[in-house]
Amino acid sequence: MTGGEAYKQKLLTEDALNAAVAAYLADPSAPAVLEIGTGRIDVAAAVLAHAYAVEVLGREDVTGPQKRNAVRTAVLLALV
Numbered sequence: 001m002t003g004g005e006a007y008k009q010k011l012l013t014e015d016a017l018n019a020a021v022a023a024y025l026a027d028p029s030a031p032a033v034l035e036i037g038t039g040r041i042d043v044a045a046a047v048l049a050h051a052y053a054v055e056v057l058g059r060e061d062v063t064g065p066q067k068r069n070a071v072r073t074a075v076l077l078a079l080v
Contacts, residue, residue: 003078011037016034017076020034020075021068024043025071028047032044043071043075046074046075046078047070049074050077050078052073053071057070057071
């Protein structure tokens with residue numbers, strides 16, 4: 001199951017997703033983990049595994065919403 005599938009099944013709430021994304025963006029070196037049932041998503045690992053997110057976060061001219069969307073997309077595509 002991916003984070004997106006968990007989101008559709010309401011196993012992952014909008015509030016939890018937003019909090020994890022915000023925590024990661026505030027301090028990428030601090031652990032940010034989403035607990036989904038018996039599984040979990042490590043936000044930093046999800047971002048590193050997603051080439052687009054790495055590319056967006058590596059640019060200097062990126063806006064806050066672009067960063068947030070890149071991290072959110074990486075989490076939603078990550079395996080739980």
